[in-house]
Amino acid sequence: MTAPHSNAKRINDxxxxxxxxxxxxxxxxxxxxxxxxxxxxxxxxxxxxxDPSAGHWSIAPTGTSAVSxxxxxxxxxxxxxxxxxxxxxxxxxDFMPALSPEQQRKALRPAHELLRIxxxxxxxAEIEHVFDPRAGFSRTPPRARDAGALGxxxxxxxxxxxxxxxxxxxxxxxxxxxxxxxLRAGEEWHFSLTMSDDWPxxxxxxxxxxxxxxxxxxxxxxxxxxxxxxxGPARDLVVRSALALRLLVYAPSGAVAAAATTSLPxxxxxxxxxxxxxxxxxxxxxTVRALFGLGCRDEADAFVSWLLHATRLTRPELRVLxxxxxxxxxxxxxxxxxxxxxxxxxxxxxxxxxDQVQLDVYGEVIEATVRFAxxxxxxxxxxxxxxxxxxxxxxxxxxEPDDGIWEPRSGKQHNTHSRLLAWxxxxxxxxxxxxxxxxxxxxxxxxxxxxIRREIEERAWxxxxxxxxxxxxxxxxxxxxxxxxWYGFEEPSSPRMKRxxxxxxxxxGAGEGLLYRYRNEDSPGEGAFGICGFWAAEYLAMGGGTYExxxxxxxxxxxxxxxxxxxxxxxxxxxxxxxxxxxxxxTHVGLINAALTLDARxxxxxxxxxxxxxxxxxxxx
Numbered sequence: 001m002t003a004p005h006s007n008a009k010r011i012n013d014x015x016x017x018x019x020x021x022x023x024x025x026x027x028x029x030x031x032x033x034x035x036x037x038x039x040x041x042x043x044x045x046x047x048x049x050x051d052p053s054a055g056h057w058s059i060a061p062t063g064t065s066a067v068s069x070x071x072x073x074x075x076x077x078x079x080x081x082x083x084x085x086x087x088x089x090x091x092x093x094d095f096m097p098a099l100s101p102e103q104q105r106k107a108l109r110p111a112h113e114l115l116r117i118x119x120x121x122x123x124x125a126e127i128e129h130v131f132d133p134r135a136g137f138s139r140t141p142p143r144a145r146d147a148g149a150l151g152x153x154x155x156x157x158x159x160x161x162x163x164x165x166x167x168x169x170x171x172x173x174x175x176x177x178x179x180x181x182x183l184r185a186g187e188e189w190h191f192s193l194t195m196s197d198d199w200p201x202x203x204x205x206x207x208x209x210x211x212x213x214x215x216x217x218x219x220x221x222x223x224x225x226x227x228x229x230x231x232g233p234a235r236d237l238v239v240r241s242a243l244a245l246r247l248l249v250y251a252p253s254g255a256v257a258a259a260a261t262t263s264l265p266x267x268x269x270x271x272x273x274x275x276x277x278x279x280x281x282x283x284x285x286x287t288v289r290a291l292f293g294l295g296c297r298d299e300a301d302a303f304v305s306w307l308l309h310a311t312r313l314t315r316p317e318l319r320v321l322x323x324x325x326x327x328x329x330x331x332x333x334x335x336x337x338x339x340x341x342x343x344x345x346x347x348x349x350x351x352x353x354x355d356q357v358q359l360d361v362y363g364e365v366i367e368a369t370v371r372f373a374x375x376x377x378x379x380x381x382x383x384x385x386x387x388x389x390x391x392x393x394x395x396x397x398x399x400e401p402d403d404g405i406w407e408p409r410s411g412k413q414h415n416t417h418s419r420l421l422a423w424x425x426x427x428x429x430x431x432x433x434x435x436x437x438x439x440x441x442x443x444x445x446x447x448x449x450x451x452i453r454r455e456i457e458e459r460a461w462x463x464x465x466x467x468x469x470x471x472x473x474x475x476x477x478x479x480x481x482x483x484x485x486w487y488g489f490e491e492p493s494s495p496r497m498k499r500x501x502x503x504x505x506x507x508x509g510a511g512e513g514l515l516y517r518y519r520n521e522d523s524p525g526e527g528a529f530g531i532c533g534f535w536a537a538e539y540l541a542m543g544g545g546t547y548e549x550x551x552x553x554x555x556x557x558x559x560x561x562x563x564x565x566x567x568x569x570x571x572x573x574x575x576x577x578x579x580x581x582x583x584x585x586x587t588h589v590g591l592i593n594a595a596l597t598l599d600a601r602x603x604x605x606x607x608x609x610x611x612x613x614x615x616x617x618x619x620x621x
Contacts, residue, residue: 254302363421
């Protein structure tokens with residue numbers, strides 16, 4: 001019986017590699033403990049992240065080593081360096097090929113490939129290799145066939161999995177495959193894992209070809225990063241956030257996955273474990289602003305195109321989440337035999353939030369579409385028709401309760417943030433009408449927009465607390481109130497916003513610059529929410545505070561990144577450990593947007609999300 005793989009790791013111990021179709025998590029010690037193939041939401045080939053017996057792939061020197069790691073600058077190529085106790089220096093390079101169209105046309109290449117190169121740069125080192133894959137979240141090894149030069153071949157429901165290596169090893173059909181051999185100074189071994197869902201499988205040679213693909217992939221990422229236009233505070237971390245966000249873009253459709261993982265806990269040992277391998281339209285306007293702001297025009301255009309495609313399939317109603325192809329995901333289920341990360345159960349596949357109602361989605365999608373138009377995008381007749389339908393639908397339904405941005409499973413309420421985004425949606429549609437980009441009767445939109453404003457100003461403002469509150473007629477706070485200026489509803493420097501900011505910091509502050517998203521009976525043990533802290537920094541940068549205050553808070557929040565610049569969804573205020581799914585697009589988007597606004601403030605050109613969308617909100621205010 002094979003001993004299970006150890007899962008005694010932290011979320012911060014992981015880095016991510018990918019190719020715009022899927023992503024793998026690599027631990028500090030050289031273990032690949034997470035890979036879903038062929039897409040983000042597919043079954044897992046390696047899932048030791050969630051259960052020690054659910055598959056992993058490790059390459060590392062035997063014995064003890066001092067370990068450091070980095071991304072090759074301006075790339076998503078990961079290097080892990082081991083300094084062994086015997087004096088050897090070993091470098092493990094992990095990546096998924098990223099090639100230009102011209103390079104792809106020159107030779108056949110696998111549909112999906114993960115490459116690993118282990119190189120000895122000094123001394124001699126004994127290397128241990130353990131390959132222990134699974135098929136579709138199983139805890140039982142699949143059947144394998146050793147085909148010699150054609151590699152170890154494994155049939156899975158998603159395709160043919162093939163491992164090939166030039167490391168010396170014994171042949172056999174059993175899994176896991178284990179090998180130990182001595183790697184001498186100047187030598188390197190190559191490992192290629194491919195998945196093919198079509199026949200025949202493409203199995204390119206190892207050796208020089210692997211090194212050529214590494215050089216080509218490194219160059220591809222550097223060319224991509226060189227197009228980023230940002231040159232403000234914390235540029236290196238902003239570029240890393242952009243590279244992480246790019247890994248979560250599903251290239252064939254333009255969709256942006258919320259995270260690469262499922263069921264990493266928001267509360268260690270608890271049940272706040274959700275599947276985030278899908279795409280949330282509610283993140284749209286923040287993500288599109290970040291992409292356009294960085295100069296990522298292709299990715300921004302592709303994401304808006306995906307948004308319009310996905311939402312067209314369910315219009316005029318918008319779903320909370322979609323898969324990377326724009327379909328509504330299957331039902332949520334649990335893997336009852338999985339231990340969960342750090343004993344946090346259940347492990348979930350799918351997300352029941354897909355059946356919820358979130359009215360804020362309309363504002364996010366319309367805001368993103370308007371920003372796309374302001375950046376030169378063309379709104380075709382079908383898109384215009386869809387925008388009109390959404391406006392009419394919102395005029396009928398904005399007064400209804402919904403589940404809200406945080407997706408609690410406790411029922412619908414009248415959420416202030418949802419009202420704000422309904423106001424935003426109607427305001428942006430009015431702006432399109434006034435710019436002669438949309439033909440829709442304005443009077444009805446104006447009446448409803450102004451009615452929403454009155455309700456927020458009168459019923460979402462609590463005189464006793466001297467703050468806006470999270471529910472219409474309520475008294476509690478949540479961090480989304482910091483977005484009122486972002487969408488142009490309030491001026492950042494208005495007395496109401498200043499008091500709201502003070503109340504949010506006082507009641508939701510988690511220390512050291514961090515913010516909880518809310519505090520209620522469900523929240524004990526939950527971490528501070530990463531993006532909420534960056535919302536606070538951006539609020540200050542927009543004019544709610546001084547530039548120095550905003551920069552100090554921003555830099556404090558940036559210090560919570562792990563050693564390779566990545567963030568999960570949440571941060572434990574006491575231990576500074578990452579919590580929740582990883583890497584989290586929302587947190588990196590928050591960092592990017594805060595940096596963009598800080599840089600604009602530094603240059604004297606700061607503006608709200610509303611004015612950058614074209615000024616409709618200013619007219620509506």
